Amino acid sequence: xxxxxxxxxxxxxxxxxxxxxxxxxxxxxxxxxxxxxxxxxxxxxxxxxxxxxxxxxxxxxxxxxxxxxxxxxxxxxxxxxxxxxxxxxxxxxxxxxxxxxxxxxxxxxxxxxxxxxxxxxxxxxxxxxxxxxxxxxxxxxxxxxxxxxxxxxxxxxxxxxxxxxxxxxxxxxxxxxxxxxxxxxxxxxxxxxxxxxxxxxxxxxxxxxxxxxxxxxxxxxxxxxxxxxxxxxxxxxxxxxxxxxxxxxxxxxxxxxxxxxxxxxxxxxxxxxxxxxxxxxxxxxxxxxxxxxxxxxxxxxxxxxxxxxxxxxxxxxxxxxxxxxxxxxxxxxxxxxxxxxxxxxxxxxxxxxxxxxxxxxxxxx
Amino acid sequence: xxxxxxxxxxxxxxxxxxxxxxxxxxxxxxxxxxxxxxxxxxxxxxxxxxxxxxxxxxxxxxxxxxxxxxxxxxxxxxxxxxxxxxxxxxxxxxxxxxxxxxxxxxxxxxxxxxxxxxxxxxxxxxxxxxxxxxxxxxxxxxxxxxxxxxxxxxxxxxxxxxxxxxxxxxxxxxxxxxxxxxxxxxxxxxxxxxxxxxxxxxxxxxxxxxx
Numbered sequence: 200x201x202x203x204x205x206x207x208x209x210x211x212x213x214x215x216x217x218x219x220x221x222x223x224x225x226x227x228x229x230x231x232x233x234x235x236x237x238x239x240x241x242x243x244x245x246x247x248x249x250x251x252x253x254x255x256x257x258x259x260x261x262x263x264x265x266x267x268x269x270x271x272x273x274x275x276x277x278x279x280x281x282x283x284x285x286x287x288x289x290x291x292x293x294x295x296x297x298x299x300x301x302x303x304x305x306x307x308x309x310x311x312x313x314x315x316x317x318x319x320x321x322x323x324x325x326x327x328x329x330x331x332x333x334x335x336x337x338x339x340x341x342x343x344x345x346x347x348x349x350x351x352x353x354x355x356x357x358x359x360x361x362x363x364x365x366x367x368x369x370x371x372x373x374x375x376x377x378x379x380x381x382x383x384x385x386x387x388x389x390x391x392x393x394x395x396x397x398x399x400x401x402x403x404x405x406x407x408x409x410x411x412x413x414x415x416x417x418x419x420x421x422x423x424x425x426x427x428x429x430x431x432x433x434x435x436x437x438x439x440x441x442x443x444x445x446x447x448x449x450x451x452x453x454x455x456x457x458x459x460x461x462x463x464x465x466x467x468x469x470x471x472x473x474x475x476x477x478x479x480x481x482x483x484x485x486x487x488x489x490x491x492x493x494x495x496x497x498x499x500x501x502x503x504x505x506x507x508x509x510x511x512x513x514x515x516x517x518x519x520x521x522x523x524x525x526x527x528x529x530x531x532x533x534x535x536x537x538x539x540x541x542x543x544x545x546x547x548x549x550x551x552x553x554x555x556x557x558x559x560x561x562x563x564x
Numbered sequence: 565x566x567x568x569x570x571x572x573x574x575x576x577x578x579x580x581x582x583x584x585x586x587x588x589x590x591x592x593x594x595x596x597x598x599x600x601x602x603x604x605x606x607x608x609x610x611x612x613x614x615x616x617x618x619x620x621x622x623x624x625x626x627x628x629x630x631x632x633x634x635x636x637x638x639x640x641x642x643x644x645x646x647x648x649x650x651x652x653x654x655x656x657x658x659x660x661x662x663x664x665x666x667x668x669x670x671x672x673x674x675x676x677x678x679x680x681x682x683x684x685x686x687x688x689x690x691x692x693x694x695x696x697x698x699x700x701x702x703x704x705x706x707x708x709x710x711x712x713x714x715x716x717x718x719x720x721x722x723x724x725x726x727x728x729x730x731x732x733x734x735x736x737x738x739x740x741x742x743x744x745x746x747x748x749x750x751x752x753x754x755x756x757x758x759x760x761x762x763x764x765x766x767x768x769x770x771x772x773x774x775x
Binding site (some may be wrong): 217218220221222223224228229231232235237238242243244245246327328329330346347507508509513514517520521524525529530531534535536538539542543545546547548 | 570598599602603604606607608609611612615681682683684689691692699700701702703704705706708709719725726727730733734735765
């Protein structure tokens with residue numbers, strides 16, 4: 200039996216062309232693979248958003264909002280949102296909630312007076328098994344209308360080593376490209392800083408769609424509106440505040456009893472900028488109190504609980520779906536990388552401080 | 565084909581119809597799946613939508629590979645062409661079994677990863693698969709990495725499989741490729757290559773009995 204080797208075939212020219220053709224086909228698919236994986240072409244991917252994460256923090260911490268505390272509580276639905284959404288959470292009397300209060304700084308050791316941004320994250324699990332994850336901020340709107348704008352903002356506001364302040368030319372160029380960010384800059388410069396997690400209102404910022412029993416859609420944003428009054432502090436009070444002032448305050452308040460927030464849904468009307476998180480909707484939009492969140496106690500995040508939860512706001516229950524807000528969609532991938540990066544560190548035993556184990560020397564700051 | 569199962573006559577020239585349908589159906593699903601998975605991990609815009617596609621598609625692949633596996637074990641399959649070396653035949657067979665393994669392991673690790681991460685395995689809105697692992701950082705890390713590494717390895721296997729298949733179809737023309745298609749050309753066990761090799765005859769479904 201005579202076997203023809205590949206080399207023998209290649210000696211015929213025609214075969215050589217076929218082999219080149221096959222190599223081209225395979226090469227094209229490999230190239231498409233590499234492009235989709237973000238390995239070639241240099242397109243912005245969700246991993247681009249994590250490249251600035253400081254590598255100096257110990258393993259296992261969140262890539263953003265590193266300093267936080269877990270909470271447990273219950274959501275008591277009012278039933279008033281039932282006509283707008285079939286989500287079970289809107290009908291159920293007591294929905295268990297696991298959540299987290301955090302500072303806006305990525306630094307897990309940030310002093311509490313170092314940022315004006317405070318956040319609440321929550322995951323409600325209804326009795327039909329559906330989960331509602333949300334991530335809320337005390338900011339009223341996002342700075343830019345796209346996620347790419349956020350990257351430009353971060354780049355523009357990076358302190359120049361010489362002066363320790365951002366380059367004014369870069370900031371001006373950013374504001375020219377994203378004029379809507381002016382509103383955010385203004386808010387950041389003037390709005391009072393909250394002096395307590397308990398009195399802050401937490402806003403979802405992005406838009407979602409409620410789906411009712413007949414399949415009709417209603418665009419919506421929501422906020423957690425505190426029962427405790429808003430308190431602020433003077434600049435001198437703030438400067439003198441202790442390192443963990445906000446977290447200590449939260450613990451002290453909860454020792455006296457639960458804290459409450461109303462879940463307020465704001466319903467969009469036709470023409471409202473649903474797909475633009477940098478724009479607010481008019482003041483007179485209809486609001487519904489869908490229920491009340493009762494936060495009953497907090498515990499250290501090193502103990503687990505909220506620590507390993509990805510509060511990805513795109514993971515919504517049946518009866519709620521995503522709007523075409525591009526910043527919302529971008530969060531999904533970014534949160535996923537942040538979550539898998541840190542949970543891998545914890546899972547493989549690299550985390551120390553983040554899981555309450557004594558830290559190795561030199562691995563801290 | 566099924567009737568020939570236990571008859572020790574000549575082996576079939578084609579994979580049975582079930583195998584051929586499953587091969588091409590799953591080939592398109594798996595290739596789609598790999599790009600959906602990659603896009604999910606990079607896209608700023610499409611991740612939620614791609615994830616909603618990834619899970620039901622993965623569930624379907626898991627079900628189909630079980631059927632395919634049973635079918636593969638239940639019926640005899642065409643022999644490799646005689647012109648292939650022993651080493652080539654063994655390598656091809658090993659690759660095929662590894663690919664079956666990947667088709668099974670990838671959906672399972674994906675499912676396990678979501679379970680260990682505390683996520684719902686959403687097939688459709690309101691329809692979730694049960695968790696197959698408890699929520700645990702170590703299990704999540706392991707399943708996450710296994711899923712990723714296997715997906716990349718599987719992709720390279722598919723490229724190798726495709727290149728080899730095209731080589732057989734266009735260069736060797738030994739009938740290996742047509743054993744998974746509906747063309748008439750049969751596996752050539754002599755060293756006498758058919759001169760009119762191009763098997764464009766799509767209307768010969770059921771010609772497997774011509775041996």
